[in-house]
Amino acid sequence: METYERSASNHTARPSRRRASLACDTCRRQKEKCEGGPPCWRCQRLGRPCTVRGSVLSRRYYSGGVHSQDSSPRVEGLERIVRHFLGNVSLDEENVGRIVERLEGTMQGGAPNVDEPFDVQFVSKDIAHYSGEFSHWNFSQKLRRKIGQIERFREYWRPTQLQSSIHLVSQAMNHLPPRPITEFLIDMFFKYAAVNVFYMERSWVHERVERCYAASTEYTLSDIPWVCSLFAVLAVGTQVAHMEEGQEVNEDLNLCSEDSVGLSLYHIACRLVPDVLLVASHESVQAFLLLALYALPLSTGGLSYSYLGIAVKMAIQNGMHRKYVGECDPRIIETRNRVFWTACTLDKRISIFHGRPASIAKSDISTDLPSDALSFSSPNYANMMAYIKLSSWLGEVSETLTLLRNCAKSFIPEYLDRLIQLRMQIAQWWVSLPSTNECRDTTPASSLFRQNSHLKMTYLLIYVYMGRPFMFASDWTDSPVENPDSDPRALLVQGCVKSALKILDILHSLSTNTGLCRASYTEFSSCRAALLVILAERLNSRKLHRFQDELTRGMAMIRRMTGGSSSESEISYLQSLDAAIRQSSLAANEADSNRHTSQDEPSAYAQFKHWTHAMKQDTYPGGITDLELSSFSPLSFLNSEPRLGEGSEVQGLLNTWPSDGFALDPNVFSPFQSG
Incomplete structure (x- = not known):
C-alpha cells in the first residue's frame, strides 16, 4: 500500500x-x-x-x-480465514491478485439458474421419501411440472414384492417373555442403557407392549420395524439387568445366565432385519440403533459400526437430515429429529475413535436440533443436548488434528494455537452448563448421578483425544520449538494425563455407589482410553511406580466390565502393554544404574591412596609421624606394636576392592595379620 x-x-x-x-x-x-x-x-x-x-x-x-496500526491483526485474521477455506495456499501479492481476478470473473459471469430444491415427501405417517438436489427424481419432477397435466401413474416407493410373509411377525411374538419379565427388561433399558441419548419414548414402547399381549392383535408388514425394536430393547435389557443386583457380580461375567437369553432375543430381532430394511421408516432407523447398542460391547468397530452406518443411511433415505417445512404432526417431526441426532452423534463418535470417516458430512445437515417438548420425558433434555454438543466439539478437534497432521511445517504453530483455542472454548462452554442436578452435578446424591458421570467422562475424553497424539515426542521431532516449557503440545499432554486420572476417579465413584455396567460403551471405552494414556506416561517417564495405584485400580475396574470377546481382547492387550513397559523400564533402570556405577567408581590408584590413608589413621592415631618406614618390612610382623590390617576401614576397603581392577591377592596382608 x-x-x-x-x-x-x-x-x-x-x-x-x-x-x-x-x-x-x-x-x-x-x-x-x-x-x-x-x-x-x-x-x-x-x-x-x-x-x-x-x-x-x-x-x-x-x-x-x-x-x-490496526491492520496487522486484521490481516492476520483474514489470512487464517482464507487458509481455513482454501487450504495452505500462498498469500503473496501475486497469488492474491490471481485469486481476486478469478473471483471477479465469476461474479461478472453471474450465477446460473439452478433451482434444484430437495424434496421430502411423506408416504405414510412413519415413512418418507427423500430426493436430494440434482437427483434423477428431482429432474423428472421438474420435467413433469413443465409438461403440466399428465395421466396419473403408479408411484413406486418401496420394493414390497421382496417382503417376507406376515407370519414371520407372529412367529417372533411366540418367543416374547412373560409380561412381567418384559416390563422388567424395558425398565432396565431406560434406567441403565438409554443414558443421555434418545432411542424411543417410554410411552411409545408401552403402547406396543399392550398390542403384543392383546389377544386380538393383527400385524401388518409395516409393524416389522417396531417389533424388531422391541426385541432389541429386551436383548439390551438383559445386558444391564445385573445392575439391579446392587453389588458387584462375582460370577464369571462371560458366562452369565442372562447372556444366553439376550442372545436368543437378539437373534429373533435379526431375523426381521431384511424386512426392516425394506420398510425403511424412521422406526427402521430406531431398530438399527438398538441393534448397534446391543453390539457395542461385543463388536464396537465391526458389527455396531455397520449398524450405525445403516441407521444413518436409512435416516438420509427418509430425509431426516433435512429440515421439513411441510405440514406434519409435530410429534412425528420431533421424533424424527431426535432419532436422527442420536444416529448421527453415535456414528460420529465411533467413527472418530476408530479413525474412520463419518457417514454424513456436517454441511449436509439442516434439520433442527431436538426441542424441549413436554411430551417427551426421556432422556433429560439438558443432558441430551450437552451430549450432542460434546460430539460436535469432538468432531472439530478431529478435523483440526487432521489438518495439523497433513499441513506444511510452517503452519504447525497455527493449528496448535487452534487446538489451544478449542480447548479453552470447550472448557468455557462446560462451565456454563447447569451444576445442580443436571449435567455437571456428579455427587452420588443427585438423581442424575449416572447420567452426569457419563456426560463428564464424555467431556474428559475430548481432552484425552486432543492430547494423545503428542505424548510421544519422537512423532514431532521435525517441528522443534524454542521454549519447550511454553510448547502447546506439552500443555495438551498435561491436560490429557489429568483427564485420564479424572476419568478413573469418576469410574471409581460409579463402582462404589451404583456399580459398573459391563454393557456400557461409555464406561468401558473411557476406562480403556485412560489406562492407555497412563501406560504411555509410564513409558515416557521410565518410572515403574508412576501412577501404579491408578493403574492397578483401573485394571481391576476394566476386568469387571468384560462383556464379550471384543472387550476381552482389549483387556489382554492392556495387560501385555503393561508387562512390556515394566520389562523395558526395568532394563532401562538397570542400564542407568550400571552407567552411574561405572561413572562414580574411583580408579584403582585412588582406591590405593584411600587405603594408605585409612591404614595410617586406623593403626596409628598419631598420624604419619608415628609410622616408621621399617613397618613395611617383611619382618615387621615380629614387632609387638599394633599390626597393620586390623582396622575396620582397611577391612572394609578390602571387601570393596574393584573386581575389574588389577588382581589383589587376599593373602597379601597375612604377614601383617599373623600374631
Missing part, C-alpha cells in the same frame, strides 16, 4: 509512478493504466470516484495512522 502525504497547500504529491497489481474499476472501464492507491492517483487527479469491486475508496480512510 502506498503512503500519500498531504502538503501545506493541501495538494496531493504524486508518488513514483508504477503500475498497480490490481487495477481499480474506474481505470479498468476507461482502459487506462491504474497507478495504485487506494484511491489511485489518476482518479484523484481527475476528481473522479475510485472504486474496487463496487466499493468506493476514500483517501481519508486509508491515509490515517490508526488503520496502519
